[in-house]
Amino acid sequence: MYIESKAGELTGPARIGRITFSKTGATLYYKGQAFQSLKGSGFKPNYRDIESGDDYWISGPRRDGCDALYDTNVGTPIDDDVREEYWIEIRKKPKYKARSTT
Secondary structure, three states, X not given: OXXXXXXXXXXXXXXXXXXXXXXXXXXXXXOOEEEEEOOOOOOOOOEEEOOOOOXXXXXXXXXXXXXXXXXXXXXXXXXXXXXXXXXXXXXXXXXXXXXXXX
């Protein structure tokens, strides 16, 4: 998934990583953080960090690499545990499987 902090900004730090879902799908988990769905009530964010209250944009990664809500020229870090899967399965660019950013 594409995970971008929206803590008071239009764009923020982002990364590509593996998340897990609660049984209902309303809560997402990523590296010790829990995110609650805003169920459409957020203007730019769609999830909120339950502990910190910070807002996030979380979405599935796109084949064209345009994952951010707003275009940016900054590469997005990719977690090592999903890097090959991202380049081979999502982006269909196996020659980039060693790259750690988009």
